Amino acid sequence: MNTHSQTRQTRFNWIDQIKGLAILAIVIFHFFQNYPARSQLISVLDSNGAKLGYAAVDIFFLMAGLNTSYALISKLQKNQIEEIKINWKSWLIKRLYRIYPAYILAVILTCLLYLLVNIKINLNLNFFLSFIGIAGIRFQSINPGFWFFTVILEAYLLTPLIFLFCKTHQNKILILGLIGAIITKLLAFYFLINHHTNNYLFFLQDNFIGSYFFQFCLGLYWGIIYAKHQIFRKTDLIVSSILFSLGFIIYAILTIFKIKYIYMLGIDMLFTPLFFLGIQALLSHLAKIAKIQHILSFFSILGIYSYQIYLIHQPLYFVLLPKLNYVIQINNYLKIGVSLIIVSILLAIYVFSFIRIERFVMKMLGTVMNKQN
Numbered sequence: 001m002n003t004h005s006q007t008r009q010t011r012f013n014w015i016d017q018i019k020g021l022a023i024l025a026i027v028i029f030h031f032f033q034n035y036p037a038r039s040q041l042i043s044v045l046d047s048n049g050a051k052l053g054y055a056a057v058d059i060f061f062l063m064a065g066l067n068t069s070y071a072l073i074s075k076l077q078k079n080q081i082e083e084i085k086i087n088w089k090s091w092l093i094k095r096l097y098r099i100y101p102a103y104i105l106a107v108i109l110t111c112l113l114y115l116l117v118n119i120k121i122n123l124n125l126n127f128f129l130s131f132i133g134i135a136g137i138r139f140q141s142i143n144p145g146f147w148f149f150t151v152i153l154e155a156y157l158l159t160p161l162i163f164l165f166c167k168t169h170q171n172k173i174l175i176l177g178l179i180g181a182i183i184t185k186l187l188a189f190y191f192l193i194n195h196h197t198n199n200y201l202f203f204l205q206d207n208f209i210g211s212y213f214f215q216f217c218l219g220l221y222w223g224i225i226y227a228k229h230q231i232f233r234k235t236d237l238i239v240s241s242i243l244f245s246l247g248f249i250i251y252a253i254l255t256i257f258k259i260k261y262i263y264m265l266g267i268d269m270l271f272t273p274l275f276f277l278g279i280q281a282l283l284s285h286l287a288k289i290a291k292i293q294h295i296l297s298f299f300s301i302l303g304i305y306s307y308q309i310y311l312i313h314q315p316l317y318f319v320l321l322p323k324l325n326y327v328i329q330i331n332n333y334l335k336i337g338v339s340l341i342i343v344s345i346l347l348a349i350y351v352f353s354f355i356r357i358e359r360f361v362m363k364m365l366g367t368v369m370n371k372q373n
Helices: 003-009 013-034 040-078 088-116 125-132 144-166 170-193 197-204 209-229 234-256 267-286 290-304 306-327 332-372
Strands: none
Touching (some): 013 040, 013 267, 088 125, 088 144, 144 306, 170 209, 170 267
């Protein structure tokens, strides 16, 4: 096996570590968002955690695009093929096979968890849409966090169309992402100023891929570049720095004049590129320091199972946090710390159990499919 082939098959630890950092930010944000005792400290932590949470979600969609295009282009280069000739039906089936079983399992376990503590579940159309994963957040009736599945599903369904239209031309993909994102944000802004709240929120975030189309296409763009060069170019860093500086200036002006701003109305597009490149560069540097490898390994594990963690952590908060707030009668600040520790331990046990069950389900599905073939 030559060096080139070895490089292509190497698992990039920084990918898992970035996802690990992102899921940790989201889990912490949701803890404070769902903490029942709304003190001033919790409100501050919730508000600032929301900024980390939004940025982390953007990173997830960027990573989804990057992983997708990197795998496709690497396969082309390995087979010395210039044009993409993919059986997109087969590709989609494989993607659905990877994401749907864990999602359905998460839905079932969440419903069982709610039944155990007498949280009412309404068996209506919204429940059906939520169960099959197309509810977004607007029609969600099980777990608001399941909106992510709806949007990542849409991203995968759009991927063949993106490549059929743009081929492997990364600049076309990036331009397409910019156009789609700008249209979406203009629509959100239009509905905002005309006080159509439901339509505004639909286009703003958490409902469909348009809200994260730039991030996903940016990931596709960078995945192609990284597959070709095994490094992010200096041009990428310069352009990302300019965009970040522009975003920071806008942010500073709005803050000085006390103008309320909305992160997802365009600032996300300015900040996300440098956030990603900065974190990737930092992790690549830290990978050379032997003393902190155990910490990086922890983030890698979080990243590998970030999808499962995302699917199941919030319902556990819904069940545990109100009970802990009632049972633990100590100083409010200590109560926050104790609750965080208890929830973290129980979440780790829940995630571990979920992963074991998921592996069993996947094994059974594999056996059934092999028999049918």
